[in-house]
Amino acid sequence: MMRSSAVSLALGYVALGITALVLFAAPLWYAWQVTIQEGRAEILQADAQRLTDIFHREGAAGLKAFIDARVGMQIAGERILLLTDASMHPLAGNLSMWPSTVPARPGNYTIQVEVGNQGAQPALVHVAMVGSHNLLVGRYNTIFAPLQTRFWYGLTAAIAVLSIAGLLVGLITRRALMSRIHSIRQTVSAIMYGDLKHRLPTHLNNDELNTLTRTINGMLEQIELLVHGVRNVSNSIAHDLRTPLAELRSRLEELALIRPPPEQTYAEIDGAVADVDRVIRIFDALLRLAEIDAGMRRSGFVALDVADIAANAVEFYAPAAELKNIDLAFRSDGPVSISGDPVLLAQALSNLIDNALKYAPVNGAIEVAVFKRSDGTAEVSVSDDGPGIAESEKSKVVERFYRGDASRGTPGVGLGLSLVQAVAKLHGSALALSDRKPGLRAAMTLALDAASAAALATPPQETANVNVIVSATLTSS
Amino acid sequence: MKILLVEDNERVTQFVVKGLQEAGHTTDHAGNGRDGMFLAASEPYDVIIMDRMLPGEIDGLAIIEVLRKAGKRTPILILSALSEVDDRIRGLRSGGDDYLTKPFAFGELLARLDALHRRAQAINTEMPLTVGDLHMDPLTRKVTRGDRPITLQPREFKLLEYLMRHAGQVVTRTMLLENVWDYHFDPQTNVVDVHISKLRQKIDAEFERPLLRTVRNAGYSVTADD
Numbered sequence: 001m002m003r004s005s006a007v008s009l010a011l012g013y014v015a016l017g018i019t020a021l022v023l024f025a026a027p028l029w030y031a032w033q034v035t036i037q038e039g040r041a042e043i044l045q046a047d048a049q050r051l052t053d054i055f056h057r058e059g060a061a062g063l064k065a066f067i068d069a070r071v072g073m074q075i076a077g078e079r080i081l082l083l084t085d086a087s088m089h090p091l092a093g094n095l096s097m098w099p100s101t102v103p104a105r106p107g108n109y110t111i112q113v114e115v116g117n118q119g120a121q122p123a124l125v126h127v128a129m130v131g132s133h134n135l136l137v138g139r140y141n142t143i144f145a146p147l148q149t150r151f152w153y154g155l156t157a158a159i160a161v162l163s164i165a166g167l168l169v170g171l172i173t174r175r176a177l178m179s180r181i182h183s184i185r186q187t188v189s190a191i192m193y194g195d196l197k198h199r200l201p202t203h204l205n206n207d208e209l210n211t212l213t214r215t216i217n218g219m220l221e222q223i224e225l226l227v228h229g230v231r232n233v234s235n236s237i238a239h240d241l242r243t244p245l246a247e248l249r250s251r252l253e254e255l256a257l258i259r260p261p262p263e264q265t266y267a268e269i270d271g272a273v274a275d276v277d278r279v280i281r282i283f284d285a286l287l288r289l290a291e292i293d294a295g296m297r298r299s300g301f302v303a304l305d306v307a308d309i310a311a312n313a314v315e316f317y318a319p320a321a322e323l324k325n326i327d328l329a330f331r332s333d334g335p336v337s338i339s340g341d342p343v344l345l346a347q348a349l350s351n352l353i354d355n356a357l358k359y360a361p362v363n364g365a366i367e368v369a370v371f372k373r374s375d376g377t378a379e380v381s382v383s384d385d386g387p388g389i390a391e392s393e394k395s396k397v398v399e400r401f402y403r404g405d406a407s408r409g410t411p412g413v414g415l416g417l418s419l420v421q422a423v424a425k426l427h428g429s430a431l432a433l434s435d436r437k438p439g440l441r442a443a444m445t446l447a448l449d450a451a452s453a454a455a456l457a458t459p460p461q462e463t464a465n466v467n468v469i470v471s472a473t474l475t476s477s
Numbered sequence: 478m479k480i481l482l483v484e485d486n487e488r489v490t491q492f493v494v495k496g497l498q499e500a501g502h503t504t505d506h507a508g509n510g511r512d513g514m515f516l517a518a519s520e521p522y523d524v525i526i527m528d529r530m531l532p533g534e535i536d537g538l539a540i541i542e543v544l545r546k547a548g549k550r551t552p553i554l555i556l557s558a559l560s561e562v563d564d565r566i567r568g569l570r571s572g573g574d575d576y577l578t579k580p581f582a583f584g585e586l587l588a589r590l591d592a593l594h595r596r597a598q599a600i601n602t603e604m605p606l607t608v609g610d611l612h613m614d615p616l617t618r619k620v621t622r623g624d625r626p627i628t629l630q631p632r633e634f635k636l637l638e639y640l641m642r643h644a645g646q647v648v649t650r651t652m653l654l655e656n657v658w659d660y661h662f663d664p665q666t667n668v669v670d671v672h673i674s675k676l677r678q679k680i681d682a683e684f685e686r687p688l689l690r691t692v693r694n695a696g697y698s699v700t701a702d703d
Binding site: 270284291317 | 560561562580582632658660661662663666671672674694
């Protein structure tokens with residue numbers, strides 16, 4: 001229990017409280033003692049002076065009579081008076097003899113005086129010389145004893161209350177903390193054993209533990225998402241790699257069984273190599289996706305002109321478009337500088353154009369456009385006039401290995417749009433697919449560089465949206 | 478070419494050594510980092526093929542770094558199963574000249590070795606290039622075949638220039654993508670083939686002897702030989 005942080009914190013506070021109390025009481029005690037001592041000594045001196053005055057006025061007999069009268073009047077034990085002659089023989093007073101510990105010299109002394117059945121009591125006495133007589137005036141310290149006792153009692157009680165309260169608070173805090181930690185621990189161990197659905201219990205208040213719990217819950221959310229993603233991917237991999245591997249296996253098995261003539265064997269071997277290449281291509285695509293998803297590529301971000309990248313991709317695909325007699329056009333309003341990964345953006349754009357080329361009809365049209373928008377972003381879009389994607393399939397096409405009905409029979413492994421989606425996500429965007437009726441428009445919105453965004457704030461110049469036939473006009477090399 | 482292969486996998490070694498032999502090259506082989514380092518430092522090679530992960534304390538990148546510090550300029554092709562961009566960058570930064578990931582096609586390896594070897598022999602990039610009756614002047618950007626001028630788009634010019642600088646060698650699609658378009662990924666459809674056929678239209682269509690040839694299962698080659 002001593003190792004509980006709540007209890008040790010409480011104990012620390014108790015110790016601090018006691019120290020503060022003692023530090024406060026000690027000088028008080030000292031000042032009190034000094035003041036009382038000095039005050040009493042002055043009173044005694046004044047007493048002695050008054051008695052000395054009586055002696056001078058009325059002589060030894062007068063003083064003796066005065067003392068006798070005073071001793072008779074006063075409550076016993078409160079005041080000590082003694083007058084002796086030069087040979088220390090008592091003449092008057094309430095002490096039977098001169099105390100042995102007090103020298104016959106003027107001054108203040110603390111002595112123990114026997115008082116009836118109460119035993120020895122401390123007393124402060126003042127000694128003065130009156131002619132050849134010795135005068136002793138004193139008071140018992142006992143009148144202050146109850147005050148002192150009460151002071152000590154008070155101090156002790158305060159310390160005790162402080163300690164008990166501190167300890168109690170510590171224990172209660174510990175209990176509350178332990179119960180919350182216990183429930184967290186239970187949840188965490190459930191998660192540890194693989195049930196990622198659990199979340200840590202949170203309360204409405206915003207204390208430190210709750211803030212931490214919420215952060216951890218956010219982390220669990222992300223982990224669950226990732227694990228779910230990994231599970232999905234491994235399922236898809238298992239499915240999609242199995243197909244070409246099965247083909248390869250049967251091809252090889254057949255070769256081994258039938259042992260066809262060399263020419264046919266060589267053709268089969270070429271086919272097997274192509275099968276393996278397909279598997280390798282899927283692997284490469286998956287690895288690249290994993291790399292992008294892990295966010296590692298963000299280190300490769302540089303300032304770049306996305307319009308230039310798009311123009312290059314369009315130029316790259318221009319001959320392929322020409323072959324299908326598709327009008328592949330590029331539109332932009334000048335350089336669009338953003339911070340990003342040039343290789344991945346090029347690959348994403350190339351995948352989008354590749355897709356559009358696959359689905360656009362012969363004599364169709366594809367438009368690649370890069371435009372700045374007034375809200376400090378740039379939109380990169382690829383539109384075609386192909387069959388488009390059914391609403392129900394839109395969310396599925398970006399999934400790994402998903403291939404729409406329209407894509408059956410076309411080459412590809414179903415990772416193209418997943419990669420575009422991943423690249424868009426890496427750049428803080430998402431792939432948006434919309435209908436053009438007919439056709440599909442795939443777009444991603446990228447944040448502009450700070451400088452370009454600032455330039456947008458100034459009134460835009462007249463921008464000419466020139467539709468260019470790319471292969472003839474682009475000269476970037 | 479005299480080639481050193483530093484590779485611990487026996488299958489890969491057998492495959493590469495045999496292929497290189499058939500292509501007319503002499504190959505020395507080292508199965509671990511220590512032997513590889515020793516051979517690379519003591520023998521004169523035209524090209525070194527270096528596996529990244531090797532048994533023993535010395536790995537491929539360490540050998541390359543040591544060789545480069547010792548002033549050895551032999552071109553080195555790194556062969557590795559590590560395919561991520563960062564691995565590639567690290568490999569090239571350590572002093573490697575090219576990077577090929579496993580698994581690879583032999584044609585790709587051979588083409589890259591040829592390119593490395595050619596690059597190592599100082600090339601004057603301003604010198605006019607000639608293959609058969611095809612001429613290219615990189616300075617004036619004029620291309621002629623026989624006495625007929627040929628008009629090329631900038632990218633077509635770059636494509637032809639790369640092919641002509643590697644005249645007589647096989648150039649793979651990946652090499653073209655990397656060097657002509659600076660695309661370090663595999664486009665889904667073979668767009669490179671379309672570019673090649675367009676180029677072929679311009680330089681070969683009206684002539685009797687084709688110069689730009691397709692090498693089956695490997696890539697392309699510009700050559701005047703038969």
